[in-house]
Amino acid sequence: KNQVEQSPQSLIILEGKNCTLQCNYTVSPFSNLRWYKQDTGRGPVSLTIMTFSENTKSNGRYTATLDADTKQSSLHITASQLSDSASYICVVSPNAGNNRKLIWGLGTSLAVNP
Amino acid sequence: GAVVSQHPSRVICKSGTSVKIECRSLDFQATTMFWYRQFPKKSLMLMATSNEGSKATYEQGVEKDKFLINHASLTLSTLTVTSAHPEDSSFYICSARGQVDTEAFFGQGTRLTVV
Numbered sequence: 001k002n003q004v005e006q007s008p009q010s011l012i013i014l015e016g017k018n019c020t021l022q023c024n025y026t027v028s029p030f031s032n033l034r035w036y037k038q039d040t041g042r043g044p045v046s047l048t049i050m051t052f053s054e055n056t057k058s059n060g061r062y063t064a065t066l067d068a069d070t071k072q073s074s075l076h077i078t079a080s081q082l083s084d085s086a087s088y089i090c091v092v093s094p095n096a097g098n099n100r101k102l103i104w105g106l107g108t109s110l111a112v113n114p
Numbered sequence: 115g116a117v118v119s120q121h122p123s124r125v126i127c128k129s130g131t132s133v134k135i136e137c138r139s140l141d142f143q144a145t146t147m148f149w150y151r152q153f154p155k156k157s158l159m160l161m162a163t164s165n166e167g168s169k170a171t172y173e174q175g176v177e178k179d180k181f182l183i184n185h186a187s188l189t190l191s192t193l194t195v196t197s198a199h200p201e202d203s204s205f206y207i208c209s210a211r212g213q214v215d216t217e218a219f220f221g222q223g224t225r226l227t228v229v
Contacts, residue, residue: 043120043207043220044158089157104157 002027004105006090012111017080021108023073023090034091035064035075038107044089047075080112116142118210120221127198127228135193135224137208143188144210148218149181152205164191198228 004025013019025033032051036044048057048064050073056065061078077084087107094103117140127133137147146165150158162178164170164185172178180202182194191210195202205225211218 041205041223041225043118043209043223045220046217049217101160106155106157109155 002092002094002103004090004092004103006088006105006108008108009106010109010111012113013080015080015082015112015114018076018078019080019110021075021077021088021090021110023075023105025071025073025090025092025103025105027092027094027103028071029095031093031095033064033066033073034093034102035062035073036089036091038087038089040086047088077110082112082114085110085112116140116210116212116219118144118208118219118221120208120224122224123222124225125227127226129199129228130197132194132196133198133226135195135206135208135226137191137193137210137221139189139210139219142210142212144191145188145213146211146218147185147191148209148211149183149191149193150207150209152207152223158207161193195226198226200228202226203228 007022032049034049035047038044047062050057050066052068063076066073087109089107090105092103119138121136149161151161152158160173161176162170162172162183164183166185166188170183185191207223208221209218
């Protein structure tokens with residue numbers, strides 16, 4: 001069964017600190033892995049998209065890594081800001097064919113406190 | 115990234131009435147639009163996929179007569195919740211994609227409350 005599991009479920013950090021969020025998946029084969037940021041009451045916003053051949057991708061203070069062998073991905077946030085408080089969701093897109101449904105993780109709820 | 119506009123952002127309606135939610139791609143042609151539903155602290159659940167000019171494909175367990183989807187143009191799709199019940203209260207999100215294998219962009223979401 002295709003699954004995406006994220007940890008931790010929630011996280012509280014102080015402003016300015018770094019943090020790393022984890023994503024484990026069983027989707028195989030897959031086309032790409034995405035990290036989204038979802039503010040409360042808003043739609044998801046894409047942070048990074050990585051294909052199976054990419055190991056790392058950065059977007060400002062966000063850096064995602066991917067290990068296709070162990071089926072793990074991480075999202076590292078550097079120098080956190082109050083506006084980083086949100087849910088971070090890992091999403092895996094299965095490979096080709098008719099079944100293109102994205103497999104969504106439950107997300108990690110991040111709270112950045114002053 | 116491309117812009118997808120969803121309207122309204124919040125709506126409160128009475129039980130038994132119908133509510134229409136619009137999803138527009140503002141700066142690209144959306145060949146495919148997706149409609150999701152999200153409950154508190156849960157992941158997005160795909161409800162249906164619609165291709166411009168075709169009937170929507172609904173996921174298992176989603177009533178097509180209750181959630182009417184229209185994708186009449188390359189920039190607009192609508193979701194109509196018919197005969198709304200309190201259990202239909204949820205956060206509805208659309209996303210739009212151009213060509214296959216390109217990224218899909220999400221709308222801001224619509225918070226529906228049925229009283």
